[in-house]
Structures are given as C-alpha cells and as structure tokens.
Amino acid sequence: xxxxxxxxxxxxxVVAVLVILLDLFxxxxxxxxxxxxxxxxxxxxxxxxxxxxxxxxxxxxxxNNMLAVDNFSLxxxxxxAGIAILVxxxxxxxxxKFTRFQGEYYALILLSALGMMLMAAASDLISLYISLELxxxxxxxxxxxxxxxxxxxxSLKYLLLGAIASAVLLYGMALVFGVTGQTQLSAIAGSIQAxxxxxxxDSPALLIGIxxxxxxxxxxxxxxxxxxxxxxxxxxAPTPITAYLSVASKAAGFAFILRIFYSSFGMPDWLSQNWxxxxxxxxxxxxxxxxxxxxxxxxxxxxxxxxxxxxxxYLMVGLATLGFASAGAIAGQSTILFFLAxxxxxxLGAFIVVIAISNKINSDNIDDYAGMGKRTPLLALAxxxxxxxxxxxxxxxxxxxxxxxxxxxVQQDLIWLVVIAVINSVISAxxxxxxxxxxxxxESAVEDKIPSxxxxxxxxxLTCLGVLLLGIIPGLLMRLAEEAGKIFGG
Amino acid sequence: MDYNYLSTILFxxxxxxxxxxxxxxxxEKAIKWTAFIFTAIPLILAIYLFCAFDRSLSxxxxxxxxxxxxxxxxxxxxxxxxxxxxxMPLVLLTTFLGFLAVLISWKVHLRPxxxxxxxxxxxxxIIGVFASLDLLLFFIMxxxxxxxxYFLISIWGSxxxxxxSIKYVLxxxxxxxxxxxxxxxxxxxTGSLSIPDIANGGLGMVQAIMPAGAxxxxxxxxxxxxxPMFPFxxxxxxxxxxxxxxxxxxxxxxxxxxxxxxxxxLCVTMFPGPAQDYAQLLIILALIGxxxxxxxTLMQTDIKRMIAYSxxxxxxxxxxxxxxxxxxxxTGAALQMFSHGIITGxxxxxxxxxxxxxxxxxxxxLGGLARQVPTMAVVFSVAGLASLGLPLTxxxxxxxxxxLGSFNSAVVNNMQIYTLIAVVGVVxxxxxxxxxxxxxxxxxxxDEFNGVKDADGLEKFYMYVLVAVIMLVGVYPAVLxxxxxxxxxxxxxxxxx
Numbered sequence: 001x002x003x004x005x006x007x008x009x010x011x012x013x014v015v016a017v018l019v020i021l022l023d024l025f026x027x028x029x030x031x032x033x034x035x036x037x038x039x040x041x042x043x044x045x046x047x048x049x050x051x052x053x054x055x056x057x058x059x060x061x062x063x064n065n066m067l068a069v070d071n072f073s074l075x076x077x078x079x080x081a082g083i084a085i086l087v088x089x090x091x092x093x094x095x096x097k098f099t100r101f102q103g104e105y106y107a108l109i110l111l112s113a114l115g116m117m118l119m120a121a122a123s124d125l126i127s128l129y130i131s132l133e134l135x136x137x138x139x140x141x142x143x144x145x146x147x148x149x150x151x152x153x154x155s156l157k158y159l160l161l162g163a164i165a166s167a168v169l170l171y172g173m174a175l176v177f178g179v180t181g182q183t184q185l186s187a188i189a190g191s192i193q194a195x196x197x198x199x200x201x202d203s204p205a206l207l208i209g210i211x212x213x214x215x216x217x218x219x220x221x222x223x224x225x226x227x228x229x230x231x232x233x234x235x236x237a238p239t240p241i242t243a244y245l246s247v248a249s250k251a252a253g254f255a256f257i258l259r260i261f262y263s264s265f266g267m268p269d270w271l272s273q274n275w276x277x278x279x280x281x282x283x284x285x286x287x288x289x290x291x292x293x294x295x296x297x298x299x300x301x302x303x304x305x306x307x308x309x310x311x312x313x314y315l316m317v318g319l320a321t322l323g324f325a326s327a328g329a330i331a332g333q334s335t336i337l338f339f340l341a342x343x344x345x346x347x348l349g350a351f352i353v354v355i356a357i358s359n360k361i362n363s364d365n366i367d368d369y370a371g372m373g374k375r376t377p378l379l380a381l382a383x384x385x386x387x388x389x390x391x392x393x394x395x396x397x398x399x400x401x402x403x404x405x406x407x408x409x410v411q412q413d414l415i416w417l418v419v420i421a422v423i424n425s426v427i428s429a430x431x432x433x434x435x436x437x438x439x440x441x442x443e444s445a446v447e448d449k450i451p452s453x454x455x456x457x458x459x460x461x462l463t464c465l466g467v468l469l470l471g472i473i474p475g476l477l478m479r480l481a482e483e484a485g486k487i488f489g490g
Numbered sequence: 491m492d493y494n495y496l497s498t499i500l501f502x503x504x505x506x507x508x509x510x511x512x513x514x515x516x517x518e519k520a521i522k523w524t525a526f527i528f529t530a531i532p533l534i535l536a537i538y539l540f541c542a543f544d545r546s547l548s549x550x551x552x553x554x555x556x557x558x559x560x561x562x563x564x565x566x567x568x569x570x571x572x573x574x575x576x577x578m579p580l581v582l583l584t585t586f587l588g589f590l591a592v593l594i595s596w597k598v599h600l601r602p603x604x605x606x607x608x609x610x611x612x613x614x615x616i617i618g619v620f621a622s623l624d625l626l627l628f629f630i631m632x633x634x635x636x637x638x639x640y641f642l643i644s645i646w647g648s649x650x651x652x653x654x655s656i657k658y659v660l661x662x663x664x665x666x667x668x669x670x671x672x673x674x675x676x677x678x679x680t681g682s683l684s685i686p687d688i689a690n691g692g693l694g695m696v697q698a699i700m701p702a703g704a705x706x707x708x709x710x711x712x713x714x715x716x717x718p719m720f721p722f723x724x725x726x727x728x729x730x731x732x733x734x735x736x737x738x739x740x741x742x743x744x745x746x747x748x749x750x751x752x753x754x755x756l757c758v759t760m761f762p763g764p765a766q767d768y769a770q771l772l773i774i775l776a777l778i779g780x781x782x783x784x785x786x787t788l789m790q791t792d793i794k795r796m797i798a799y800s801x802x803x804x805x806x807x808x809x810x811x812x813x814x815x816x817x818x819x820x821t822g823a824a825l826q827m828f829s830h831g832i833i834t835g836x837x838x839x840x841x842x843x844x845x846x847x848x849x850x851x852x853x854x855x856l857g858g859l860a861r862q863v864p865t866m867a868v869v870f871s872v873a874g875l876a877s878l879g880l881p882l883t884x885x886x887x888x889x890x891x892x893x894l895g896s897f898n899s900a901v902v903n904n905m906q907i908y909t910l911i912a913v914v915g916v917v918x919x920x921x922x923x924x925x926x927x928x929x930x931x932x933x934x935x936x937d938e939f940n941g942v943k944d945a946d947g948l949e950k951f952y953m954y955v956l957v958a959v960i961m962l963v964g965v966y967p968a969v970l971x972x973x974x975x976x977x978x979x980x981x982x983x984x985x986x987x
Contacts, residue, residue, distance in 0.1 A: 334564075393637065395634060437644065
C-alpha cells in the first residue's frame with residue numbers, strides 16, 4: 001500500500017499525541033504551540049509537494065478506496081491546516097485563561113482538523129461518517145473549554161443537536177445504502193444510473209435518504225433551518241474556537257457535500273436539479289434569516305454567528321449552481337472553493353481582532369467597541385477591512401469571491417438567485433457598517449491602548465494580507481481552485 | 491505611447507493616501523503638502539494628456555493612451571485603461587476638482603491624516619471609473635468610492651451626518667447590486683468583460699441568449715441611483731447637505747457624473763435598441779426631475795440643501811440630453827456634466843465659505859453681505875448666474891446644446907414638446923438662484939456681520955480659477971465639445987445621427 005499518500009494525516013495524528021505528551025513535562029506552554037505549528041507547516045508543505053506530483057500519481061485511492069488523494073482533498077488539507085495554524089496563533093493570549101489542559105486544547109484542535117481533512121478526502125460513506133465524528137467530538141470538547149456556565153451550556157447544546165444531526169445523516173446514509181447496496185461513492189453513482197429515471201422516481205426511500213443527508217449536513221454548515229445552535233454556541237465557546245468553528249467546520253462541511261453530491265448524486269440531471277433546487281431554497285432562507293436577524297444583535301460574536309449563516313447561504317448559491325449544471329460540466333466547484341478560502345481569511349481576521357479586543361475589555365458587546373479607532377487604530381482598521389470583505393465590497397477578497405461565485409450562477413440561468421444574493425449583501429452592509437461606525441465614530445470612556453502580543457499580530461497580518469491579495473490578484477488561487485475542482489469534471 | 495500616463499494619474503492619489511497614513515497626525519503641514527503634491531501632479535498630467543489628445547476626425551471613437559494587461563486569467567479580466575473623447579474631459583475634471591478639493595480643505599484641522607487619506611483615495615476611485623475599459627475594474631472602482639465617502643461624511647460632516655452617510659451607502663449599494671447582476675449577465679452572454687469589445691460586437695449574442703432589455707434595466711438602476719434620477723434621488727440632498735465642503739464639491743462635481751457617464755458608456759452604447767424603446771419613459775422621468783427638483787429648491791432655506799436640490803434639476807437636463815439620443819443632445823449632456831461639475835463645485839465651495847466665515851447656513855438670517863464680503867458676493871453671483879445658464883458661462887453653452895439637440899432629435903417621438911416643458915425648468919432655476927443671491931448678499935447691510943472675514947488669498951485663488959474655467963468654456967465651448975464629439979459621434983451613429 002502507498003502509505004506515503006497518507007503522510008499528512010499521519011503527521012497530524014502524531015503531532016497531536018506528541019503535544020499531549022509534551023504537555024506533561026514542558027513548563028513553557030508556548031513550546032506546545034510551536035510544535036503544533038511546525039507539524040501543520042509540514043502537512044502544508046507535504047501536501048503542496050503531492051499537488052506538484054511528487055512521487056505519486058493523482059488521483060489515487062488508499063485503504064480499499066476509503067480515502068481519495070486528489071487535488072480536491074489536498075486543497076482542503078492545505079486550507080484546514082492553514083486555518084489551524086491561524087487559530088493556534090490567535091489562541092496565544094487567550095489560552096492563558098485556561099490554566100490547565102493547554103496541551104489538550106492544542107491537541108484537540110489538531111485532531112478535529114485531522115477529522116475535517118479526512119472528511120474532505122473520504123470517498124466512502126463509512127469513512128465519511130467516521131471522520132465527521134472525529135471532527136465533531138473534538139469540537140464538542142473544545143466548545144466547553146471555558147467551563148463557565150455559558151460555555152458548558154453551549155457545549156451541551158452543540159453536543160445534543162450535533163448528535164441528532166449525525167443521527168439524521170446516518171439514517172439518510174442507511175437509506176441510500178439500503179436502496180443502492182453500496183457505500184462506495186462512485187459505486188452509488190453507478191447504481192443510481194442503473195436504476196434509470198423511472199426507477200429513481202419510484203424509489204422514495206432513496207430520495208428521502210438524500211433529503212435526510214442534506215438535513216444532517218445542513219447542521220454542519222449552519223444552513224437555515226438547521227442553524228439554531230449557531231448563536232448560542234458561537235457566543236458561549238472560547239472565541240478562538242468560535243473562529244475555528246465558523247470557518248473550518250463550514251469548509252469541511254462543504255467539502256463533504258461537494259464530494260458526495262457530485263460523486264454520487266450528480267446524475268441523472270433530474271436528480272441533480274432537484275437537490276440543486278433544495279439548496280437554492282435553503283440559500284434564500286439562510287441569506288435572509290441570517291442577515292435580518294443579525295441586524296438587532298448587540299453581541300459581536302452572535303452577530304458574526306448570524307453573518308456566518310448568511311455566508312453559508314451565499315455558498316449554497318454555489319451548490320445550487322452545481323446542481324443545475326448539466327452533468328460533467330465544471331461549474332461552481334472551483335467558485336465554492338475560492339469563496340471558502342476567501343471567507344476563511346476574512347472571518348478569521350475578524351475574529352482575531354475580536355479576540356484581541358475582548359481579551360482587554362472583557363466584553364463582546366458591540367457598544368463597548370466605541371472609540372476603538374482611537375484606542376487601537378490598527379486593530380480597528382483590520383476589522384474594518386474584514387467587515388468590508390464580508391459585505392463583499394472591493395478591494396477586499398469578499399468581492400472577488402462573490403463575483404466569481406455569482407458569475408457561475410448566472411451561467412446556469414440562476415439570475416433570480418443572484419439578484420436575491422446581492423440584495424442580501426446590501427442588507428448585510430447595514431449591520432457590518434454599524435460595527436465600523438461604533439469603532440470609528442463612537443466615544444469611549446477609557447482611552448488606554450489595547451496591547452497585543454506577537455503571535456496574534458502575525459496571524460492578523462497574515463489574514464489581512466490574504467484578504468487584500470485575494471481581492472486584488474485572485475488569479476493564482478482561482479487557478480488552484482479550478483485544478484482542485486477538476487476532479488469532478490470527468 | 492510608452493509611458494503609462496493613465497495608471498500614473500490613477501494611482502498617484504492612492505499612493506499619496508498611503509504615504510499620508512504614515513505621517514504623524516501632528517504634522518499637519520506635511521500631510522497637506524503631500525496631498526497637494528499628489529493631486530497636483532495628476533492634474534498636470536491630465537492637462538498634458540488633454541492637450542496631447544488626438545482631436546482629428548479620424549480619432550472618433552478611438553481609445554487613446556490605452557493600457558491593457560491580463561489581470562485575472564480565469565475570469566478573462568484585464569487591467570484595461572484608456573480614454574476616448576467622452577472620458578478624457580471627465581478625467582481632467584476629476585483631477586482638477588480633486589486638486590481644488592485639497593485646497594478647499596486646507597482649513598480642516600480635525601483628524602487631518604485620515605481626512606486627506608480618504609479624500610485622495612476617493613479621487614483615485616473616481617478617476618478609475620472614468621478610465622476603466624474593463625467591466626470588472628469599472629465596477630470595483632465604482633464600489634471602492636463608497637468607503638471613503640462613508641467615512642468622510644460621517645466623521646467630518648455636519649447635521650445628521652451619520653444618517654446621511656449610511657443612507658448614501660445603502661442607496662449606492664442597492665443600485666450597484668443591480669448593476670453587478672447586470673454586469674454578470676453581460677459577462678455571461680458575451681463571455682467578455684471588455685467594454686469596447688462588447689460595445690463593438692457582443693450585442694448580437696446578448697439578444698440571442700437573454701433579453702437585452704433586462705440587462706439594460708439592471709445596469710440602468712445602478713446609474714440612475716447615482717445620477718440621481720427621480721425617484722431615486724432622496725439620498726442626494728442629505729448627503730450633499732451634511733458632507734464637508736470639499737466632499738460636497740467632489741460629490742456634486744464628479745461623483746454623480748459617474749451615473750451619467752455610465753448611462754452613455756454602457757446603457758446607450760451597448761443597448762441602442764432598448765435605449766430607444768425606453769427613451770420616452772426616461773425622458774418623462776427626466777422632466778419630473780427637472781421640474782420637481784427646481785420646485786423643491788425654491789422652498790429651501792438652507793444654503794447647501796438649496797444647491798443640492800438644484801443638482802437634481804440639473805442632472806435632469808443630463809438625462810434629457812442623453813435619452814434624446816441625438817449627436818448634439820448627447821454632446822450637450824456631456825458638456826453639462828462637465829459644466830455642472832465646475833459650477834456646482836464653485837457654488838458648494840462658496841457655500842462652505844459662507845458657512846465657515848459667517849457661521850450660519852440659513853438664508854433667512856443672511857442679508858446685505860455684499861458690503862462686508864465683496865469678493866465672495868461677486869464670485870457667488872457669477873457662479874449663480876452660470877448655474878442659471880447666463881450666456882458667456884459654461885452653463886449656457888451646455889443647456890443650449892441640450893435644448894437644441896433634443897428639440898431637433900428625430901430619434902425619439904414628441905421631443906419638441908418635452909423640450910418645451912424642460913425649458914420651464916430654466917425659469918424656475920432663475921427664480922431660486924436670484925432669490926438666493928439676493929437674500930444672502932443684497933438688501934440693507936446688517937450690523938451683526940460687520941467684521942466678517944472675506945475670502946483670503948488661498949480661497950481667492952481657487953475661486954478665480956473656477957470662475958476662469960467657467961468663463962473659458964462659456965466663451966469657447968469648442969475646447970471641450972471638439973473632444974466630446976469624438977466620443978459621442980460613434981454613439982450617435984447607432985441611432986442614425
């Protein structure tokens with residue numbers, strides 16, 4: 001077996017264990033951070049080398065076709081490792097709040113990242129489900145890490161609802177397996193095509209299975225109406241974990257959906273157009289509810305929570321595009337990947353600022369951000385840039401991401417959906433700009449500066465650079481996203 | 491043409507903004523002189539380009555000083571700049587007012603570093619709109635402008651500044667949301683983002699796949715909000731009134747011209763069919779804008795609000811000129827954009843000066859100022875007379891061309907009647923302008939204004955420069971119309987003009 005194709009995952013697991021062991025006899029907890037980051041950098045480096053075709057033929061399958069190693073999964077390995085690095089950097093100041101279990105904190109981040117990487121690579125229902133659980137269970141623990149009332153409540157809520165979502169997903173998978181007799185994604189596709197259109201229409205179990213899978217996955221990506229956990233969990237979790245949840249969990253969820261819906265349910269057109277329509281409707285609800293409910297929020301973490309629901313809505317415009325595209329066409333996949341990358345740097349950037357500010361003022365209320373423009377101009381500027389990017393205004397990456405995503409949607413005659421999406425961007429401007437307004441025009445009672453240490457500052461610089469670079473010269477990443485999306489082409 | 495003049499003009503103000511961001515905010519002088527230099531050089535370059543512009547008849551419709559590089563390969567988007575007869579004068583106008591805006595802002599002492607950085611960034615984005623020949627670049631520049639405006643109005647403005655700024659932002663974003671959908675449809679149906687390519691040949695495809703009328707309207711809404719066209723105009727009085735003086739100058743002077751420019755460049759040029767179909771409707775809206783704007787202006791007592799409403803009326807003439815769709819009327823509309831830019835720029839600068847020196851903005855409390863501040867009174871009167879279209883000023887030349895052109899336009903039915911109705915607007919304009927001048931400057935002098943300062947040297951300088959340009963264009967409009975014609979004639983030919 002080609003074990004070297006599995007090196008990134010092995011590295012992740014080894015580093016996670018190493019961090020826990022080191023925690024036993026290392027006093028200086030910064031070492032744990034260093035080790036984790038070095039491990040993640042190795043993962044990124046190795047994945048890039050594999051992308052370039054270093055002693056391996058892509059795409060390849062390992063473990064009896066359980067996992068796929070292709071540009072798509074490598075793209076997500078790099079993205080998720082990058083997210084983990086940024087979150088660990090951003091946790092540097094925050095983690096001192098937990099006096100114990102710092103090693104476990106970093107190890108759990110690594111393990112959940114590993115689970116998500118596997119989700120993006122899985123090519124079998126069983127491996128999909130196992131990797132999903134690995135990611136989720138690590139996250140349940142991470143959410144409760146503050147151990148105060150809110151954090152515990154958030155974790156419990158997340159655990160219960162997550163377990164239900166997993167059960168629904170599993171039920172859906174069982175139905176699909178029951179009808180097709182396969183767990184292998186490509187084999188499921190073959191079996192569905194063998195059924196023909198008539199057989200498909202006559203098989204409600206399969207269709208219900210697919211709908212249940214959408215429901216289970218909708219939870220992961222925080223789509224309306226499966227979004228009710230988001231605000232509470234976002235508010236209660238340690239802020240770096242909120243940041244992590246908001247981007248990594250979403251990225252992995254979309255990777256999962258892309259893989260399974262395209263590989264297994266991409267044909268015939270009747271089927272894909274139906275789930276395309278479901279995603280289109282979910283997109284409309286997610287955008288409207290996310291954006292409108294975000295307006296009255298007073299807590300910035302809750303606001304960003306609702307905003308992430310809306311962003312999931314924009315991403316689902318891409319899924320709808322994929323569903324409406326005729327089979328085999330490359331449409332939408334690469335735009336979703338690009339959007340995810342852009343959303344990742346933007347949202348992480350915003351959260352890093354929130355972490356830095358809330359560390360100092362011990363509050364997540366938007367009103368307490370008054371006067372930040374004077375107290376910490378650079379943090380305020382960075383948050384302004386990220387919020388502008390979330391609105392989708394140039395020169396930030398959010399604009400390019402939306403332009404790219406919507407242009408694919410227009411090509412599938414989804415102009416109605418695009419018009420709804422851009423109108424939603426206008427609605428969102430209202431609440432994003434409110435934060436900007438408070439920061440720059442509000443007056444603060446205290447005038448002291450906000451201190452920040454090197455690690456979060458590095459993370460912030462990286463994300464802001466990412467936001468600007470992806471906004472001004474997006475060509476390179478778009479090409480990578482196209483290469484990654486191509487695996488679905490043929 | 492080896493040297494990239496347009497890029498230099500475009501990015502110098504932005505570069506200045508970045509440099510200013512690194513100057514200590516205590517060093518006000520350095521900030522202002524940096525802003526001065528980084529707007530003066532683009533102005534000089536733009537004047538040079540304007541002089542070097544090929545005015546021969548063979549240059550009609552030809553893009554000059556073109557720069558084109560591949561920018562985003564997967565989207566087939568280019569970094570594509572260039573000017574033709576239509577955009578060249580507007581680029582010149584932007585650099586000119588951008589430079590004057592720095593001078594007008596010389597007395598800003600509140601957070602000067604951020605102020606000048608935003609002001610310069612604003613200039614870059616407006617130049618970018620006029621000089622871009624790629625739809626994506628055009629749209630990006632169009633959107634970037636919103637951010638500086640938001641900050642400029644809400645920090646340095648007056649009155650209900652926060653309300654006005656967010657209203658401005660939401661209106662603009664609402665309009666550009668439709669525009670983005672329009673641009674995406676255009677991109678999809680033609681496979682190209684290049685404005686000249688689509689204008690020259692993509693139309694057949696547009697009509698084949700998607701109804702061209704739908705795309706026309708999607709784009710048009712974006713421009714109509716910016717122009718502003720009735721009934722999308724309500725952001726304008728608030729934004730103009732509450733913005734700081736120099737920003738009002740930029741806003742009235744060049745920003746709203748982006749709307750008219752976009753209509754000519756995209757809507758009319760790319761969609762001659764729908765433009766002709768909907769021309770009557772749009773002209774009626776233009777007439778409502780002219781008369782309604784003028785009527786509301788008559789009732790204002792706030793000096794800035796008055797000028798703001800008058801802009802709605804004047805932009806109605808632009809809309810009339812554009813959708814009369816004749817060579818002369820389009821040229822008139824283009825000239826009116828330029829002329830309104832300098833006249834209203836001057837009016838706002840003067841209003842700012844009155845408010846600054848006399849500390850009241852209510853016309854009813856002013857009076858008899860001609861004795862105390864003779865220079866301001868004279869210049870204000872000249873600007874007012876130009877605004878009502880007195881011969882020998884640029885306002886006359888522009889409005890005359892619009893009326894002449896639309897009266898004679900054979901492209902749209904009933905143009906004679908529409909033109910006659912529009913002329914009524916001129917009478918109303920005379921009414922409010924004369925009332926405003928009389929109210930503020932004439933009548934018995936009041937004692938409480940004794941000792942009020944008149945314009946100082948710097949202020950006289952920019953006032954006289956603007957007056958000189960107004961007179962120059964009024965006496966010899968050909969200096970601009972010769973250039974505008976080169977850009978307009980290929981468009982007019984689409985309608986047989």
